[in-house]
Amino acid sequence: MQVNLVSQPQHESLIALLCELHAYYNDGASVSLEIVRAHLLNNLLGPDSPLRLVVACDGAGHVFGFAAISLTYSLVEPTPEQNRHCQLKELYVRSSQRSNGVGKALMSWVARYAADNGCSRMDWPVKASNAKGIAFYQRLGAQQVIERLSFRLSEPGLGALASS
Secondary structure: OEEEEOOHHHHHHHHHHHHHHHHHHOOOOOOOHHHHHHHHHHHHOOOOOOOEEEEEEOOOOOEEEEEEEEEEEOOOOOOOOOOEEEEEEEEEEOHHHOOOOHHHHHHHHHHHHHHHOOOOOEEOOOOOOOHHHHHHHHHOOOOOOOOOOOOOOOOOHHHHHHOO
């Protein structure tokens, strides 16, 4: 297994995996390959994207899993040794490849990348109902941040707030 930043030959395999991710989060709903391809190329890998996409794949370029990360600076911690951190937006492993070391390989690569780029920590959200994911992160040594909650503002509330 190879883990690295995504490259052009891996795009089609990653597109298929992003379709699986969409179905996972949307109760089995499907999305067209064309829409996902455009989203990947124009947005996720676009020139304005803060994301870096890391893929785990075989020698033929078939993607087994990916991580979406961004490096950012703290607003509250100005000291050089603590002011940068890595935000893991998503970690997803193809359902047929789970429990085969793909997630750990991705997390290990991301941790090295973060450390090599001056990050003092990694942060990420996880669905409260994802017991296997939570147990996986705990086995890696991660600790739940109790004092943080996640909030979301969607339509129609988003539009209402924007127009107020």
